[in-house]
Amino acid sequence: MMTPTAWAVDLASTPGQKPAAARLRAGREPYDTAIAAYERIVAGGDADTDWDRAAPVFYGRWDERARVNHAAGGQQQNEKAALAFAGPGAFDPPATRQALRRLTAEVLVLAGELDGNPPPALAAQLAELFPRGAVDVQPGAAHFPFLDDPEWFAARIERFLSEGAWAPGRRADPAGRPRPGQGRRTPTGARPPVRRRTVEADAPREGRRRRCPSSTPRCRYA
Structure with a gap:
């Protein structure tokens, strides 16, 4: 499983964890601009311009390969399917x-x-x-x-x-x-040797509309 979201088992990154990971690269561009945009998204914004500005935080290196992948993202997504996947009643975590x-x-x-x-x-x-x-x-x-x-x-x-x-x-x-x-x-059962943060269940709210129209993998990452 590669960088999986885990809503289906009632595990999800909290609003605090998401920008915290991005801030590990603060202090230089393009990450400072990207972090600010991503913080606005996590706070509830959903402007396409912010999704594009935030793109560098989704990649380990903001190089040509990452830019090409970001630009092609919109062609690799099915917004209707993504909304159905995370729609009301889609998940049964205990089962x-x-x-x-x-x-x-x-x-x-x-x-x-x-x-x-x-x-x-x-x-x-x-x-x-x-x-x-x-x-x-x-x-x-x-x-x-x-x-x-x-x-x-x-x-x-x-x-x-x-x-x-x-x-x-x-x-x-x-x-x-x-x-x-x-x-x-x-x-399993042991802590990974990385920066440790408190994890709380924060599954998507039932009925929340999850948008995926632009090139950024927002349904997976937001």
């Missing part, structure tokens, strides 16, 4: 949690170190719902780890598919930074 506890397959939840939805701590809570779940945190990545560091991402997924969620790897250096191709692997 979904029970179903996940019966899953026997190994599950890897991959989070981005700089992602606010879900932040790594919340991704770890999601992994704990699976009997054989594990969480890994991609360094320097945000909501699109496959763009932020394709080589790291591909190596981690390949290792999971070939060896399972608990694939052995080289140990991290003394500072705790994973070596290339080696993420922060955390067993």
